[in-house]
Amino acid sequence: SYDLTQPPSVSVSPGQTASITCSGDKLGEKYPCWYQQKPGQSPVLVIYEDNKRPSGIPERFSGSNSGNTATLTISGTQTMDEADYYCQAWDTSTAEVVFGGGTKLTVL
């Protein structure tokens, strides 16, 4: 099975840039996406196709992907960005959905 690995936690100061990584074998050959989940809420898609933002997602959210690592970058991080973030990819060999373990972003 295909595995995605994320750091359990990342901390950032308000106004700074937060980077959350997601690692998987040849992940750069896939199009991973990213979800934001705030406490008590459903996940929300924030990045897909490496670096596309759905309507309503602020421009400060961006994505990159190369080699074995995808990165979600939040520029000018705001306190409202404090949440859990999950990467997700498609396992082409099995046609299954795979989630990373999630990263808790703390803004302080």
Next chain:
Amino acid sequence: QVQLQESGPGLVKPSETLSLTCTVSGGSISYYYWSWIRQSPGKGLEWIGYIYDSGSTSYNPSLKSRVTISVDTSENQVSLKLSSVTAADTAMYYCARLDIEYSRSLGYYSYMDVWGKGTTVTVSS
């Protein structure tokens, strides 16, 4: 705007079958994939499975022996059944619209762009 609403019993007894329904409103269920995802308390997201409007399915291997996902296009509903439940199946259950796309350079990829609010299921006697 498409909206999803999960519904079903909030309490299920051990060894019984969990049954949930996801009702799709504001759009058609046709020509899309629909997925179930769960999240145990304090844990991450776990993909359960997905179904296309034709009825073709794919399930998480760890749950495959106990899961059935079905679709009722006339009612615009997707259903989840999970048999022989234990306390480990206590979780928030979400349904989501799953987009599966194809890129000539990278092959297939997917993302879930619409999510329901989720429904909490507790397994307890």
